[in-house]
Structure formats: structure tokens, C-alpha cells
Amino acid sequence: KAGVTQTPRYLIKTRGQQVTLSCSPISGHRSVSWYQQTPGQGLQFLFEYFSETQRNKGNFPGRFSGRQFSNSRSEMNVSTLELGDSALYLCASSFPSYEQYFGPGTRLTVT
Amino acid sequence: GENVEQHPSTLSVQEGDSAVIKCTYSDSASNYFPWYKQELGKGPQLIIDIRSNVGEKKDQRIAVTLNKTAKHFSLHITETQPEDSAVYFCAATRGSNDYKLSFGAGTTVTVRA
Numbered sequence: 001k002a003g004v005t006q007t008p009r010y011l012i013k014t015r016g017q018q019v020t021l022s023c024s025p026i027s028g029h030r031s032v033s034w035y036q037q038t039p040g041q042g043l044q045f046l047f048e049y050f051s052e053t054q055r056n057k058g059n060f061p062g063r064f065s066g067r068q069f070s071n072s073r074s075e076m077n078v079s080t081l082e083l084g085d086s087a088l089y090l091c092a093s094s095f096p097s098y099e100q101y102f103g104p105g106t107r108l109t110v111t
Numbered sequence: 112g113e114n115v116e117q118h119p120s121t122l123s124v125q126e127g128d129s130a131v132i133k134c135t136y137s138d139s140a141s142n143y144f145p146w147y148k149q150e151l152g153k154g155p156q157l158i159i160d161i162r163s164n165v166g167e168k169k170d171q172r173i174a175v176t177l178n179k180t181a182k183h184f185s186l187h188i189t190e191t192q193p194e195d196s197a198v199y200f201c202a203a204t205r206g207s208n209d210y211k212l213s214f215g216a217g218t219t220v221t222v223r224a
Binding site for chain 2: 004031033035042043044045048050055056058090092094095098099100101102103104105
């Protein structure tokens with residue numbers, strides 16, 4: 001069974017721009033969660049989507065948004081990028097079991 | 112919300128020795144506790160997990176123990192090997208309709224040959 005895939009793997013953007021990241025979950029998994037990983041803050045939960053609905057949201061500003069499609073693929077968008085948004089963005093898929101399996105991440109650098 | 116604390120932040124062990132990482136959590140409603148291993152340039156890899164109705168779980172050289180009363184859980188790696196060198200994260204979640212994982216800060220494990 002193929003694992004979680006994320007595209008692109010690396011991105012360089014300029015402050016003020018927006019970016020869209022994509023995540024394809026493991027086949028059959030219906031929940032997709034997004035996390036931000038930085039050296040200073042560690043792994044922080046952004047949001048979770050299940051059956052195209054946002055089921056949970058972390059403490060991030062409204063510039064961070066996401067969506068899920070009918071095939072369970074998910075995208076997250078960050079608008080008006082700030083230098084502090086530089087991070088590794090990880091998505092994880094799960095359901096029906098609790099186990100969450102992570103993708104390799106998208107490394108976003110904001111200059 | 113849930114707060115997970117993880118200790119130590121770094122751990123250096125001789126090959127063949129055991130390694131122990133400890134975590135505490137604050138939310139008594141948390142009932143699922145996974146452990147992840149992250150190697151450089153990769154996403155976290157689920158290595159073992161435990162649910163609140165179980166006190167201990169083993170998988171070859173890895174074991175996890177859970178003390179619900181004290182709200183702490185631990186990862187034990189026996190007979191460490193160089194390929195065990197990585198960053199390890201503990202996490203906790205309520206599960207059910209809440210899949211949000213709250214992570215510890217991570218432990219960098221170095222296995223000396």
C-alpha cells in the first residue's frame with residue numbers, strides 16, 4: 001500500500017505571497033491532519049479534515065486554511081506569508097483506526 | 112488543552128544498552144498514546160502506540176508502558192543499534208472524533224558504536 005504523499009517537497013516563497021500544499025492520504029483513509037514543525041515550537045496541530053469537513057482546528061491565524069476533496073486528498077493554503085511561516089508542513093492520514101501516518105512533508109522557506 | 116512534556120531532550124547510549132524516554136500528559140481524557148521516530152529529512156514514523164485500557168505493549172526491541180493514574184507513559188528501547196539514532200516524539204490524543212495529536216518536544220537519541 002502506498003504511503004502518504006505530499007507535493008511539492010520544497011518551496012521557496014517571498015513574504016506576502018500565498019502558497020498551496022497538497023497531500024494524498026493512504027488509500028482508504030478518510031481523515032487528513034496537518035501539522036507545522038519548527039525548531040522552536042516543535043510539532044503543532046493545524047487542522048483535521050474528515051469527509052470533506054473540518055473537524056478540528058488548532059491555534060493558528062486565519063491565514064492558514066485547508067480543504068478536503070471527495071477522494072480524501074487535501075490541500076492547505078497559507079496567505080500573506082510571513083517569515084515565521086518557514087517550517088516543515090506535515091500531513092498525516094488515518095481512519096478508521098486512531099493510527100496516524102505521516103508523509104515526508106513540504107519544506108517551506110519564506111524569504 | 113493537552114500539554115505533553117517529554118524528557119530527556121537528548122540521550123546518548125552505548126550500542127547494546129537500553130534507552131528510556133518519559134512523557135507526561137495533562138488531559139485525563141486522553142486515551143491514545145503513539146510514539147514516532149523521525150530521521151533527518153523524513154516525516155515522523157509511527158513505531159508503537161498504546162491505548163488507555165492497556166498498561167504495556169511490546170514489539171521486538173521496543174516497549175511502551177502507560178500509567179494512567181500518574182498520567183505518564185514511557186518508551187523503552189533495548190539492545191540499541193546505530194540505526195536507532197533519531198529524534199523520538201511522544202504524543203497524546205483523546206481519539207474518538209478528536210484526532211488532534213499533542214506532541215512532546217522530542218528526544219534526540221544517539222547510539223554510540
